[in-house]
Amino acid sequence: MCAESAILARLNIRLTKIGTMKNKFLLVWSFFIACSVTAFAQNEPNKGEVPEVPDVFEQLEEVVVTAGGIAREKKALGFGVEEVKGASIKESGETNIVSGISAKVSGVQVTNSSGAAGAASYIKIRGNATFSSNDNQPLMVVDGVPIDNSQIATSDLRAGVANSNRAIDINPDDIESISVLKGGAAAALYGTRGANGVILITTKKGAYNQDFKVNVSSSMEISQVNKMPEVQNKYSQGYFGSYAGGTGNPFSWGPALSDLAYDSNGMITQDSATVANNPGGVSPYDNTAFLQRGRRMNNSITLSGGGQKSAYYLSISNLQDQGIVPLNVFDRTTIRLTGTGQIASNLKATASLAYSNSGGYRVQQGSNTSGLMLGLLRTPPTFDNSNGVEDPTDPAAYLNADGSQRNYRAGGGYDNPYWTINMNPFTDEVNRVFGYTKFDWSPADDLLISYRYGIDQYSDVRKQIISINSRTFPGGSISDEVYSIKEQNHDVTATYSMDLGPIGANFLGGFNANQRDRKYVGTYGTGLVLPDFYNMSNAQNQQAYESIVGRRLWGMYAEGQFDYEDWAFLTLTARRDQASTFGNVGTPIVYPSASLALILTEALDIQSDVLNYAKLRLSSAQVGSEPPFASNATYFNQAGVGSGWINGISFPYQGVTGFTQSNVLGNPDLRPEYTVTNEVGFEARMFGNKVSADVTLYQQTSEDLIVAVPVAGSSGFTSSFVNAGSMTNTGVEVQLNAKLIDTEDFKLDAGMTFTRNRNIVKKLADGVDVISLPWGFFGANQRLVEGEAYGTLYGDDWARDEAGNALVDASGYPIYSSTEVVVGDPNPDYLMGITSGATYKNWSFNMLWDIRQGGDIWNGTRGALYYFGTHIDTDVMPDGTKRGETFVWEDVVMGNSGVYAPGTVDADGNDISGNPNTSEILNDIDSYALGPLSGFTGASRPFIEDGSWVRLRNIGVNYKFDPDALSGTKLKGLSVGVSGRNIFLSTPYRGVDPETNLSGATNSQGADYFNMPNTMGIIFNLKANL
């Protein structure tokens, strides 16, 4: 794999003809640094096809992949690009390459939506750049070809199942490196698609004159839940002192288990005689035992090699991921074949084809009466969801003899977790083909013309079944869906270089034609007749849906790179885009960028043992974001007349079809949104190149953000798309690396990334005070409001005095205020990753700490469990108050009859406006289910929690056998290792792992309502080379 980068680098250097680079530079490929530093996870011994590089840190000339898939010297870049090696992604043990980037790159925030097998991961670079609800993730590009990374949801994202983001279809073993283009200048060549940054994935390839190599990699992970909300196990189903097992009673506010007994049938009873005769109480059931050990097997084999005029790479991989929830699986099989051949001495052809088949069996989650955690955590400790059975598929757990559902509320309420996993399956299968063909023609020494056609196409076939008697839809329903997604790109580029003495110049020009097609057909059937038969023919009512969305984009781009005396590098770019989503497709938009890199140590001729290298980066760039589909014209919609009060009329009506002019006025003048980034960066290497630092400051201003602005109805419309909003992101990114010990046998290094981004919504639009992000709840929802950060959490709160103290009423309860106010900010204050790697002879060790400071989360789970009386706090509150004991609500002002009025005096002249509350209230149903202290009955503010964490995302040790030890075998290399994933987590958050998010990979972050928990695991791996 080293060879291919070498060729890329050589090609680039040949083309750029940077003559002034003299002979003093030595190319060190970044991954090769990773090889030598961590000496971990390398499954190919150095075959000598690239120069053996001594430890020449002092003359490091790293090469990174930049926009367009072009490898460039890192020192020549005037903007920040960070690279993650394939080995590091692989090392993370994550199924999803997006998760594999976590904590490794500054400026990047990754959120795993849950620990469910196949669940989506969300990635955001330098904050949000658009108001659009789902378009803030970076463009993902593989070998120069954009691919789809959407998360398509079948249901409301607060409920339904955890669907995958489609980067999951990529085999991590195929990845050579990932370049993260963070700012505008880095992404400038992507124009209208670059506002959120770009993730450039380079896959492994064979190299010319490379010996045939076989790499086998096998890993197995055993996982388990890493954090669960704590529940009480002392109090039974029921309330007001009465045990209500086996009834519809939802509460666990019943008698203590110690006050109950088993009757002669083994049933729990409160009968006083039975209890007197059978002292000792009853034992709680641990319903969380429902969660199992997860098991993930990942096997891959790669073959690569090359002759004088051709090279190839072939990989096959298989992943089988069994989640911690029984029956939840995600499987993936991939094949990738990449071949390169020299058709003529100046014409090279490359073709790559990757196929993946993936899919799984997914489980209902979230705010959903069939949701797994919802049913699980609300179950009282006196009800055994499993009914004593071991096999999670045994119907005895969830099915009564009459076919009705067995759950703790006698068939009402919520699905028994065993019911939901068995009776409400969601299955999906994705068949995906990604491929490209590329020709590189060099008609002259200084000219290279390339053409590339890339296609990414997949179908996603889904079936969601809700069985009869399921709580979410007792009549039963079937949803059959087929999504077909296709993205095609044609790119033609020409590179031309010239050498003008001390100035070197290199020009790039290109065209991009991009087409994205999304088609959807779905059938939804309700009213099932036959149980256990899930063909659409079994549905009494059927509705069919279809949707076609197509986008085309036509871009031209040019880049000029200039270098002077090998210490000043200037890059100017421009991209000109036209797109089918622009108001006027004939009016192009031009995105310029300029970046400057100054190697200060060279420019000023600094020769110092302390400061070995210093570089200043300056850049300014403009990139864009496409308008929403079909907002540039006005259409007719199927007619329907609603009102806030009644359903109204929908068509067909009285047997006829009706259409009405859409109330949304299309805007034929709509422009793409644009983001201007100004960035300053400083890089230094010190103390004999043992320590390196890279600091970036940036300011991003996103303008012309598209908002559906309301208009007066008398115009004939109610809203219109307008380029109106603006938003800024300001941030700091730091990377530090140090080689602490560097001897022949023992090497130790440490690194750190730091990310801090501040987002402020500057302007929405005239007449628009708030934009609510989707998937919120009343009392906890994410909004865009001028002057606040993107997605700020709004919720209901207690009435408060001017000092912010909650007011209580005469009975001692805080007074509820339904006005929604800012209750939290889900955006973290900062993110930090700390890495450490060590090698000692054949041993290597690595560690990755992931730190997040701040980032509020609404713990709606705790709020609900307070109501039901299953939360641990309903047994013993954090302040030690036990159930049945009294306490005084903290932080309160006793108002006059609950109304705070400064200066209020009672009949005796005592000021009663601001006296501390002294009224005692009870830790019991009175306060929680009847009083306002639960999430259902009172404010959501008390359930906003700090989502900070410190976690050990990865720790691993690896042993690489000496080649000598393998002599006599066919093995050329062998290594074995064991690592831990996510095995330590410290957080003040009182629910599941705060990294989870209810609505998955969307911009609505910071919500936990019966989220699926996250996992931790131990991974055993083996790698062999033949």
Next chain:
Amino acid sequence: MKIKSLAILAVAAVGFTACSDAWLEDYKLDQNRPSDVSMEVLLPSAQAAYGMTQGDVLPRLTSIFMQQMTGTDRQSLAHNRYAQIGEGDFNTPWNNSYAGGLYDLKLIEDKAEAAGASAYVGVAKIMTAMYLGVLTDHFGDIPYTDALQGADNLKATFDSQADIYTAIFTLLSEGKDALAQPSSVTPGGDDLIHGGDLAAWAATADGLRARHLNHLSKTSQYNAANVIAACDDALNAGVYCTIGFEAALNQNPWYQFTVIDRAGYISQFGTMYDMMEASSDPRINLYRSADSLTMPAYGDATSALPIVTPFEIMFVKAEAQLAGSASDARATLEAAIESHMTWLGVDAGDIATYVAALPATTDLELIMNEKYVAMFSSSESWTDWRRTGFPTLSAPADANLSGMPRRMPYPEGEYLYNADNVPMPLTSSPDDKFGVTTTYRLWWDM
């Protein structure tokens, strides 16, 4: 070589840009939705929207104002005392009218003019008058000549109510004329109101003309003879205009409110029921269920919503006749009552008993009190009360206003996005906004 390289680039650039615009245009349009549709699918949409405008939010409020029913839960409870009614409540009927029906009717009219489909022109004009009538009688001055311009004018000016009335009469007369012209195509099943019966549309135009001429009773423009003539035209033409609903979906809006979506918000008792009880009105059990929660005749799932009925026009005629001869008025009044009761399916004997027991003196109060009962579920009762003061009603003691509402506040959307043109400041007192003061009373209610 450099020149050759540049030449290659230049040729490529020209070649690639040439066809890009057409290639992009091909993908510009949303294939899921049509960019243009025919009159035949717009008409049912405009009619459904009218059904909701006339039958949803507005009559529920006015029926409570008129004490023909009573709010018994949530917001409806507050509506009894004219509280919790704000500008936001009127966005729905306003937008359903302007951005919904009226815009679609404008498109129908344009398309029909172009296609020589004068039947559609006629229907569109009459329906436009129908919408304007409902809107102006609730809100007063409303946008019309300057409205429905889309991006060309997002801030429409408001026309005076007098001008709106002129426009209504013009639309009705032009519409009726257009119906008489040869038409390239005529409505059929797409006409959910009259099923393509153009004569019925002409009769509806006459009925609407009679109604609105009569609304001018407090103004100097009022002419009883003209009202009677219009009534006769309508009645002779067999005026009868309703819109129907379905059993399973798309039910009558009263049914949706009182049975499906908002059961218990409104109950069937109040001044009107007191009057009916006092007069042993045989209609009472058709008006309300035994539990007073539902409306068997007017609020069944498939109950048609009356738009213009012969009994309404007879009451209008009786009112106009009263100025000339009390005996003519009496006969017309009795015919109106009989017509209404027959329409409801009241037994003939019960009708006779009821009519026989009517007070002997034929005065405006009698006519209006009887019309008040017969126009149950319609906002016309509110208009009649504003014009005539009958039946005698008074605001509840705990009312939020100093009197009873005589107009509706303008919708929030106009205040937020077209504030300069709204003919009443947002800061006006609630009494002003509801027309309790004479400052902002409707033109015909001065």
